[in-house]
Amino acid sequence: MKTVGLINFILSIAFTVCYLYQFIYLLAPIFKKSKPAASATILHRYGVLISARNESSVIANLIQNIREQNYPQDFVTIFVVADNCSDDTAIVARDTGAVVYERFNTLEVGKGYALDYLLTRISEDYAKDAFDGFFVFDADNLLDENYIAEMNKTFSQGHKIITSYRNSKNYDANWISAGYSLWFLRESQFLNNSRMLLGTSCAIGGTGFLMHRDIIEKNGGWKFHLLTEDIEFSVHSIINGERIAFCKNAVLYDEQPTEFKQSWRQRLRWAKGFLQVFQKYGAALTKAVFTRRSFSCYDILMIILPAIFLTMFSVLFNVVATIAGATLGYDVSSAVNSLIWTFINGYLLLFAIGLITLISEWKQIHCKAFYKIMYLFSFPIFEFTYIPIALAALFGKVEWKPIIHKEVKTLADVRGEIRKAG
Template sequence: MLLLFALMYSYQIVYMFVAFKTKKSKKPLMENVHSSKYAIIIAARNEELVIGQLIKSIKNQKYPKELIDVFVVADNCTDDTAKIAEQAGAIVRERFDKSIIGKGYALDYMIKIIEREYSSRKYEGYFVFDADNLLDENYIEEMNKTFNQGYRVITSYRNSKNYDQNWISAGYALWFLHEAEYLNLPRMVLNTSCAISGTGFLVHVDLIKASGGWIHHLLTEDIEFSVSQIIKGEKIGYCRNAMFYDEQPVTFEQSWHQRLRWAKGFYQVFAKYGSSLLRNTFRGQHNRFSCFDMTMTIMPAMLISSISMMVNGSFYLVGFFDGKEIIHATTKVLLNSFGWYYGILFTVGFITTLTEWKKIHCSGWKKIAYTITFPFFMFTYIPISIVALFKKVEWKPIAHTVVKSLDDVR
């Protein structure tokens, strides 16, 4: 299994070398950049604690204020989210629908309101954020530069508000940093397609209009959107100079439920789009490598790993009845497998921590400690991937309680 995975994912080693080289080079400054008009959409459910800080960070952007409008859809809220968002300067609409729930439905609800009531403002793109996000003051300016390069979908650099809380929040944050700089950055450099990840992205209005709104409603609507666009031939861009921060879960219960939804969502996307991705990989006319890359992204690799370990475990049990030789051999295989997987994941975390050291807002000893615990965080995906295969999973909100300004995070 290790050799099989090494073959399937070997191209990501090339990604790492491309990322190293790109980080050392200086990108030339763009001139004559057109300042586009944007609508910022925030889907929020009971986010009264954090939404004010997000809107404040938007209002503090170094970008023409008249070209930014903030829209908040207070989705099935029972608190003062709508009131606080309106006081902060956002255009707010409340949505109450307990039968059709999920971020995708909330986004579609607000997009249709914008198209119906604010079409005269002629927005060129929609930004999408979660209520717990915070934006660097240059965020929109930098995203606009990439938008000017012709990209119609753009993702950005995802940092964390609470990296230093514990090994769980750090595990999330470290993976998102790796995803940004060692997956999306080399994809951008090699002119293949990146992928959006949950929040912090920009979409051209023409793509939304062509689809008839936001039509992606699987449990992982972000990767579904990415895959569907890549299959159609769209190349998703990445803006590494546009940094935003979000809050990560800190309890294992929260983390379990969230990643269970992600795992189930990846299965759903693979079931719906897997055949199209594979067909485009071998016989497509555009984005062939990107389709292969997305296949590797959504392929249930963790499930395959889990099955492999279960098979090895069954041999171990057989050894109790048929002799010590099987126990000895299986134990050696299991320990070797664990060692290799830990070593690979540690290397991924170590390299990411080292290169992003100054951008990780955390004490030095915690950065080192959480690099050591990062593989264990990733190992917890194994039981999650198995449970997600059989369990019915529904979208559930996660409470955000880290109330910080941009200065507090820094």
């Protein structure tokens, strides 16, 4: 059992060495303030890309929300790809003022294929320089009314890929939606914001980002079709020398799953997608870390080979050691104690991360104080559920499946809840 203790010690050292830099990320917003963006003097023309599959219940609110932006509407064209829809998403989107293309392809399934199709159709129907950049949103999103104006300021500074602050529409629905929400707030404030402050590259988080048309032309459209196409795009961009920027003042509201079955399916896809991206780009990222001394490549390498896999290996190792030792008649108390302390330390670490995020982003969280505090205690448990998910991703076959959205809210609804929450 001494070997068990040694291996656990090595794993803890490996974990600390890999992720110690993120402690600096926690401190960056405290000690380093962002420079105010200069007022944009250029009004850029933007295309808005929305991939929607059976989203008739929520897409009208997003389109209307975009039409109410504090940005000249003559400079914004909304495009929707109704992807393999069996409802009236296309009709609703057209009636609300979007340019709609319908796509029916059951062989190439996923948001990446839908975006590539949409960009191809736009290139056929519009001039090459019709748009300076393209936003990407999901149909369930809502935007702060100054979202495009704030992103335009950052875009006008010369940044070609920009991600935004990801908030949530339904934080207080239950412990699952709260778990997602708190993690995304942490990513916005203590990952992407810190990266922006420190001059390294950020990462795209699925929705709410802006690309210069040069990026699309350089890539030949949207050629990212792994299960996590956003991370694949981020990795590909960083490897090729692009720096992804962050616009903290551009706030996007996203709907989070509330059912564990749906959450499992979504996060299983993410976990499998991380593995796919690592398999495809891991060698190139590792090489860039040493040959180019690229911290951005190291940072995103730690994202696609996340801490959950080290934690999963540690838990599995101690479980196997305990069972094997007990079967052979050895004293397994050290393995049992190690397993217990792995969970205790993990809970305390995640609780601390959640607490720091909660304090920092208190005013951004859309619910009453009671729910903010209560769901802080369930946040580590939500993150622990990644352990079996990561294990299933290693050995199981995973396919892309759509997420059903039910939160039919306007921006006024969300803000009304904030005011009621005090």
